[in-house]
Amino acid sequence: MTHSRPTRRAVTLGLGLAAGALSRPRGAAAAPVSLRLSSSLPADPNSAHWLWYDRFTASLKAKAGDAVQVRYFPDNQLGKESDVVGSVKLGVVDMMISGSSIWSTLAPEIGVLDLGYLFPTMDSAGRVLDGPAGEQLSRLFSDRIGVKVLSWGYSLGGRNVTAREPAATPAALRGKKIRVLPVANFVATLKAMGASPTPMSLGEVYTALQTGVIDGMEHDAPTILALKAYEVARHISLTQHICNPQTIVIGNRAFNKVPAEHRDAFLAAAAEATQFQRSQAATIEAKALATLKGNGVTVHECDRAAFRALVTPLWDEFARSYPATKPILSAITQA
The missing domain is CATH 3.40.190.170 (Bacterial extracellular solute-binding protein, family 7)
Known part of the structure; x- marks a missing residue:
């Protein structure tokens, strides 16, 4: 029987692998x-x-x-x-x-979670x-x-409307330019509530409030505190429109x-x-609201039932547009 002689490259590669194995301590941990x-x-x-x-x-x-x-x-x-x-x-x-x-x-079906007043x-x-x-x-x-x-x-809490003026009723919110996430159901929810939704990156919001490009934004209270948006928008209306x-x-x-x-x-x-x-x-939401009040922000209770009545028709509209969300909506509303 004849045996093929290994090539020089194969011998070199084998020696290199062997040397590597010898140089690595046994049981050494892999790189993180x-x-x-x-x-x-x-x-x-x-x-x-x-x-x-x-x-x-x-x-x-x-x-x-x-x-x-x-x-x-x-x-x-x-x-x-x-x-x-x-x-x-x-x-x-x-x-x-x-x-x-x-x-x-x-x-787009994931937008089912953005329907207003879906979760109380x-x-x-x-x-x-x-x-x-x-x-x-x-x-x-x-x-x-x-x-x-x-x-x-x-x-860290439901989303509220933070603005330069109170927005505790649909009439007070009507026509106000409110920053929203650039996604369909946030826009639809705020529009149904009466606002003029304005999609915008979060990093642009402070300057837009400061210069009057927008009238307000919607977010949870701790985020309003973290972004220091309260410095340029002194009223929080507890709409709790999206959780x-x-x-x-x-x-x-x-x-x-x-x-x-x-x-x-x-x-x-x-x-x-x-x-x-x-x-x-x-706990963090409650502390944030207390801190915001201490910083001169006025917190307003809202007619949430009036807002909810305007928004809930969007649920059926969304399910008709995206039938795959019907069982998800059923699982949510029947839980």
Whole structure:
């Protein structure tokens, strides 16, 4: 029998691999996996995003050491939300924490969560999204976009109208230019409430309020405090018109970077961070409102029933336009 002689290149490659194996200490840990998490909000204790991230990284370190490290990029450092959603899908950005709303730009059915007065409180939203409705929505993210929902967090309270004048009734809100997220059901909800919705990036809002380009904005109280919007808009009307969740999403490519032996720890840390964030939301909202009042902001109770009556016809309109959301709406309204 004849034996082929190995080529010089093969011998050299084999020696190189052997040398590498000898130089690496047995049992040496692999290099840490580093992931980037994008947020549109400041790294501030009054930010729902930071509250989640801070607990998540502490929990992840306790469970997996330094094997997986997640770096936080606040204030749109990795790009505007409207751009980052596509980057997460493509794997250019690893993770994103945001309101669920921006994902409707890639799968409009997700906009069901933006329908006004769908959830009366954040706690009710959490209970529903922990059940069948949340499972159906997570499949939408996976099947339509190709990303994984790690968990459904809370916004730190429902969204209210913060403006230079009170807007406690549909008549008072009528015609006011109110900044909204650039997504369909935010625009439709504020329009139904009587406002003139003005889509705009969050980073542009302070100057727009200061210069009178807009009359107000809508967001939860802690975000108003974190953005210092109260300096240029001194009235908060407690419309509580949308209680949509925060969505923590990881791209499929990024999730596959997490070593298999640490994936359970990664998911457990996300779940722990979500439960912690939820447990703090109501207290942080109350403290933010108290601080805003101390800073000279006037807080107005609202005729929410009048606003709700104007908005709820949008539910049926949306289900007719996107039939796939009918079972989701049923699961939400019947929960």
